[in-house]
């Protein structure tokens with residue numbers, strides 16, 4: 749019950765990694781506010797969790813929507829202790845020199861600027877908490893070259909953002925960290941049959957991640973178990989970044 753009495757706001761928590769994280773934090777005693785642009789699914793999850801869970805519409809590409817969602821959290825609970833930003837994603841992308849300005853801007857907007865908006869809105873509340881922590885969800889694409897340049901650049905930006913914010917707000921006790929998932933089994937892979945089995949070979953551990961693998965890592969960084977950890981990016985990737993591909997292929 750590491751989150752007993754704590755209030756957590758999560759962006760992008762109606763599905764996938766965010767939903768698993770909301771479940772995990774709720775299970776550990778938190779009151780969770782499920783912020784998502786898919787309000788129907790967010791409400792469904794909140795209903796499933798029951799007491800100590802609520803849903804709020806939150807479109808991270810829209811400042812007003814984010815500010816309103818965080819204000820609704822304060823209105824309901826009078827406080828905010830931890831922020832988890834999961835909203836993000838990529839899309840089918842042409843080769844780099846065919847990528848348009850619009851595609852580039854959209855991916856930076858969703859993955860980097862949208863995350864910044866959540867942090868900016870939450871900070872005044874977090875600064876009043878006894879155990880404030882922020883955990884951002886990035887990607888291994890932000891740590892090395894897996895293509896999808898716009899997505900990778902946006903996710904890489906999150907690592908630098910948390911370093912700066914860790915330094916700036918450390919004296920106030922606010923911690924900022926990033927988890928960088930490898931391939932995780934969510935609905936995003938549904939349209940590519942067989943792809944998860946192929947990608948499992950990138951992991952020395954021989955499998956792709958489950959949303960619960962990420963939820964466990966996010967819960968750790970958000971909890972006081974990580975009280976002396978700030979400004980880091982932690983890969984949660986089954987070891988995919990640990991060594992070259994052929995190592996895991998030979999096994």
Ligand SMILES: NC(=O)c1ccc[n+]([C@@H]2O[C@H](COP(=O)([O-])OP(=O)(O)OC[C@H]3O[C@@H](n4cnc5c(N)ncnc54)[C@H](O)[C@@H]3O)[C@@H](O)[C@H]2O)c1
Pocket residue numbers: 759760761762763764765766783784785786806807808809834835836837838858862885886887888928929930931932933934935936
């Ligand atoms: N699944 C993977 O293999 C994988 C790998 C690396 C990183 N990630 C990252 O993990 C995060 C979650 O991915 P997932 O696979 O769980 O995806 P998902 O589609 O299952 O969940 C994403 C959630 O974010 C919400 N969302 C999307 N855009 C939003 C917006 N503009 N405003 C508010 N909410 C929005 C969606 O409605 C959904 O509930 C993303 O940031 C993604 O980039 C995923």
